[in-house]
Amino acid sequence: MSREPIKILHTADFHLGARMGSIVPPSVEDSRREDFYRNMFYIADYAVKNKVDIVIISGDIFNRPDPAGKDFVAFSEFVGKIVSSGIYVVVIAGNHDKPKTTGARNPLEGLQKANLPYFWYFKHTPDEPLVLSIRGRKIGIAAIPYIDPKIVKLEIEISYENLIKRLVGRFVEKLRGINVDYKILMAHLLLAEAKFAEIFPIYSTEPRISRRALQEEFFDYIALGHIHRPQKIGEKIYYSGSIEKITFDEAPEQKSFYIIELGDGGVSVERVPLRCRPMTVQQLELLNASRSDFIRSIHALSGIPMGALLKLIIRSDDETLRSIVDKYWPEAQEILFKEKRIVGYCLKKIKIGAAASRPISPEIRGVRQKVLEYIDRLQAPSKVKERAKEIAKNIMDEVGLP
Numbered sequence: 501m502s503r504e505p506i507k508i509l510h511t512a513d514f515h516l517g518a519r520m521g522s523i524v525p526p527s528v529e530d531s532r533r534e535d536f537y538r539n540m541f542y543i544a545d546y547a548v549k550n551k552v553d554i555v556i557i558s559g560d561i562f563n564r565p566d567p568a569g570k571d572f573v574a575f576s577e578f579v580g581k582i583v584s585s586g587i588y589v590v591v592i593a594g595n596h597d598k599p600k601t602t603g604a605r606n607p608l609e610g611l612q613k614a615n616l617p618y619f620w621y622f623k624h625t626p627d628e629p630l631v632l633s634i635r636g637r638k639i640g641i642a643a644i645p646y647i648d649p650k651i652v653k654l655e656i657e658i659s660y661e662n663l664i665k666r667l668v669g670r671f672v673e674k675l676r677g678i679n680v681d682y683k684i685l686m687a688h689l690l691l692a693e694a695k696f697a698e699i700f701p702i703y704s705t706e707p708r709i710s711r712r713a714l715q716e717e718f719f720d721y722i723a724l725g726h727i728h729r730p731q732k733i734g735e736k737i738y739y740s741g742s743i744e745k746i747t748f749d750e751a752p753e754q755k756s757f758y759i760i761e762l763g764d765g766g767v768s769v770e771r772v773p774l775r776c777r778p779m780t781v782q783q784l785e786l787l788n789a790s791r792s793d794f795i796r797s798i799h800a801l802s803g804i805p806m807g808a809l810l811k812l813i814i815r816s817d818d819e820t821l822r823s824i825v826d827k828y829w830p831e832a833q834e835i836l837f838k839e840k841r842i843v844g845y846c847l848k849k850i851k852i853g854a855a856a857s858r859p860i861s862p863e864i865r866g867v868r869q870k871v872l873e874y875i876d877r878l879q880a881p882s883k884v885k886e887r888a889k890e891i892a893k894n895i896m897d898e899v900g901l902p
């Protein structure tokens with residue numbers, strides 16, 4: 501007789517308290533917070549309703565290591581809803597959860613110290629796998645929270661990938677010794693094979709781990725966090741992605757979480773979509789435009805869902821930006837809120853025209869290379885230089901340098 505499968509819900513990257521920064525009106529930050537909470541509680545309700553056995557959260561619960569009180573209260577309520585239904589919650593720390601100063605503590609440790617039944621939070625990689633017994637079966641969980649590459653460089657004579665390999669290898673050996681029915685690996689890291697929006701600078705300086713380091717063949721499911729775009733890599737490796745869109749780079753992404761069924765006959769994985777605040781990026785090009793050209797082009801913007809967050813990029817010449825866009829912006833804004841029914845916007849103005857369309861002189865031609873060489877020669881850590889080069893490239897793209 502086949503037994504009922506063990507059900508696992510895999511999610512990650514809640515980033516509670518994430519802010520958009522330059523959004524108008526600033527009060528949007530409050531409704532954003534609610535967007536994240538809504539999806540978080542949807543996940544809790546889903547787990548309870550569908551009789552999930554374990555909820556796995558692969559890091560980055562809060563956007564900061566010292567979260568706002570309300571974010572901690574909301575997360576505690578989320579955990580409470582799940583564990584009080586007899587469902588396990590296993591959390592690992594992500595980079596955002598790790599305090600940057602020694603001695604500082606993330607409140608998540610408070611939940612861990614409270615010794616809640618059914619709740620685990622791993623700030624560091626434990627020596628032993630966590631073994632849960634559910635309906636006569638044993639599930640072994642190898643938990644590898646985020647490890648700061650800077651610390652690895654300073655303190656350990658080993659490459660980042662080899663360190664991960666070593667930790668995975670240690671878990672594999674221990675799990676072989678204790679005979680579990682199912683083996684899960686959870687980790688917060690950047691896989692070389694992962695896909696994400698190019699512009700995400702946060703990942704650019706981080707070492708990328710090859711999927712071979714994770715010993716995919718040994719585990720039944722690998723639950724990753726860190727990359728916000730949900731994706732499957734190889735046969736058993738999954739990034740659940742974030743629970744909400746966090747930056748405009750994520751605008752086209754469909755957020756989701758995974759339900760994994762570990763049955764006698766094998767493993768099945770289902771992707772469950774999450775409803776998110778619509779985000780849209782729109783571009784306008786205005787050259788020598790009049791007030792009515794400008795207003796008409798705002799009216800003509802299409803494909804903006806109701807209640808959306810809008811990033812509007814206006815490419816225009818200096819004169820139009822100053823005497824039309826800036827001057828009549830309040831009118832345009834009115835249309836965006838009243839007619840287009842957006843909840844907030846981010847405006848980016850890019851100067852084009854006269855200067856950029858002039859033929860590039862030979863002196864300018866070498867500028868890109870010279871700027872990058874200049875940064876290379878600076879006396880600064882290579883990570884800082886890499887970041888500086890990236891910013892410089894963005895600026896040079898924006899002003900149209902070849």
Ligand SMILES: [Mn+2]
Nearest residue numbers: 560594595726
């Ligand atoms: Mn992360």
